[in-house]
Amino acid sequence: MEEVLRVEHLMKTFGSNEVLRDIDFSVYKGDVISIIGSSGSGKSTLLRCINMLEDATGGRILYHGEDILDGSVNEDRYRTKVGMVFQTFNLFNNHTVLSNCMLGQLKVLHRSREEARQKSMEYLAKVGMEQYINAKPRQLSGGQKQRVAIARALAMDPEVLLFDEPTSALDPEMVGEVLDVMKILAGSGMTMLVVTHEMAFARDISKRVVYMADGRIEEEGPPEEIFGNPKSQRTRDFLSRFSG
Amino acid sequence: MTIAEMNFPERMLYILQHYGGSLAKGAATTMAIAIICTLLGCVIGFAVGLIQTTEPHKKDGMLKRGFLKVVKVILTAYVEVFRGTPMMLQAAFIYYGMSQLFGINLGMWSAAILIVSINTGAYMAETVRGGILSVDPGQSEGARAIGMSHVQTMLYVVLPQALRNIMPQIGNNLIINIKDTCVLSIIGTVELFFTFKSISGALYTYFEAASVTMIIYFVLTFACSRILRRVEERMDGPSSFDLATTDTLAFTSGLASYNDRTGGTH
Ligand SMILES: Nc1ncnc2c1ncn2[C@@H]1O[C@H](COP(=O)(O)OP(=O)(O)OP(=O)(O)O)[C@@H](O)[C@H]1O
Ligand SMILES: [Mg+2]
DSSP, rough: EEEEEEEEEEEEEEHHHHHEEEEEEEETTTOEEEEEEEESHHHHHHHHTTTTTTSSSSSEEEEETTTTSSSSSOHEEEEEEEEOOOOHHHHHTTTTHHHHHHHHHHSSSSOHHHHHHHHHHHHHHHTTTTGGGGGOOOGOOHHHHHHHHHHHHHOOOEEEEEEEETTTSOHHHHHHHHHHHHHHHTTTEEEEEEEESSHHHHTTTTTTEEEEEETEEEEEEEEEHHHHHHHSSSHHHHHHHOOO | GGGGGGGGGHHHHHHHHHHHHHHHHHHHHHHHHHHHHHHHHHHHHHHHHHHHTTTOOOOOOOOHHHHHHHHHHHHHHHHHHHHHHHHHHHHHHHHHHHHHHHHHOOOHHHHHHHHHHHHHHHHHHHHHHHHHHHOOOHHHHHHHTTTTOOOHIIOOOOOOOOHHHHHHHHHHHHHHHHHHHHGGGGOOEEEEEEHHHHHHHHHHHHHHHHHHHHHHHHHHHHHHHHHHHHHHHHHOOOOOOOOOOGOOOOOOGSSSOOEEETEEOO
């Protein structure tokens, strides 16, 4: 299997606060990895380091074997390949739904308007938002915004998509529509790294689950193993809080 | 009937009849200076505000960082000095200073525009800085995450939103400029207030001349504030949106091209 991303001995400190301590793991093509763990364990920071929104303070992040931290890789190019979906959507408020999806394609990938439009429509249709092309983000519900944000990320033809708690800011009745889209994506072979508190998603959809505690990977494995027979006591304690 | 025998409305009418042309010219000068200088002030303000909110890139060397820092200090000094002193004195300082120190005689227009623009720019710089900081940091993260550069992020995502946020202050500045150009009478700019002084000096009818001129000022500022309100509404776009129908979606199959502006096919 082709290794897309490999994180080696990744460290991140904010001042004296060690948020990531020696993180190691690999992402293979078609992987769907759920990252779970309690609040403050460093899950968001890990994704943000992988997307280069934060500067890692140590270790390596290899993208197809090339270290993205040593300064030789074009950051913006890399980001088009490793997209990110945020908890707070971060749709451009001054652009319509269609324009949100087209902007990056036009300005970063230099696609023609025609092509950008077609691509946008294709992915908006995929997330069920093709009728809303003329809406501004403020006119959409949370679930709709997140689906557009996913379409925007997909329109860049990324190789990997990072999701940071994509459903945590949503009202309960909207969680399903976003998870459904992610489920379809996972089924279509998209490589995904998902920080989530949705244990059902982690158990049923992902191929691997990573449990993080105190900036370290405490346990990692297929969902059946993590949920059915966790080796670590901390993992067991964490999961028991969700079963009740 | 001499002007001494007239009553208040008659005197106002007299002023309008005999000095209507000068008043209109003065008002036009005032508006021209106010509008040009507010626009130039915005340009200066955006440039300064943008630099002041720029953080050095992590790959930048010492030289680039030092340069940015020096530029920021100079810009901060500019902002503080021009916000912290009266524009009337700035006008005298620049106008007479230019001629005394450098032998440059600024014309009435260039002096007026230079002074008011620089002054407005100092205020706008702070406004723009605040406007940029008021845009949710998530907006630029969203842009960076799809590979947009810092410049692209600013240009297409952050600045348009900052501009919208500070539109009320830009309007405020325009109105202040309409009124404050009156200090330019110190360097002899023939604007509305200068015209008022000439009229009242010639006729000795201060009350009536002041009344007429005040009404003109008010009409100008009130019209501007209404127009700017409309501009803001235009920027916000329609409050509702149309669901695209299968008709408008036909272009996805390449049958029609979609028109962004009208939201329909053509
Ligand atoms: N910009 C920052 N500056 C300083 N400390 C930070 C910063 N960002 C995160 N931290 C700290 O890093 C730690 C991990 O934060 P992070 O957001 O990665 O946790 P998380 O696992 O995503 O938690 P949650 O489930 O609540 O989202 C926290 O202690 C947090 O206070
Ligand atoms: Mg988080």
